[in-house]
Amino acid sequence: MRAEFNIEENKITCKRCKLEIDYDDYIEQMKEKAATLADDFQSSWNRRGF
Numbered sequence: 778m779r780a781e782f783n784i785e786e787n788k789i790t791c792k793r794c795k796l797e798i799d800y801d802d803y804i805e806q807m808k809e810k811a812a813t814l815a816d817d818f819q820s821s822w823n824r825r826g827f
Contacts, residue, residue: 780791782800789803790796798806 780789780796782789787800789798789800
């Protein structure tokens with residue numbers, strides 16, 4: 778099951794995990810997660826190289 782966007786309420790909801798969050802807050806959280814993933818990848822790359 779995927780999260781759904783309710784355009785009228787500007788909210789993201791997921792029935793499976795009971796998530797209900799404002800769209801703008803959701804986007805900010807996703808930006809933070811993407812930055813963390815990128816940092817983790819870069820750290821991993823720096824340790825291992827090719």
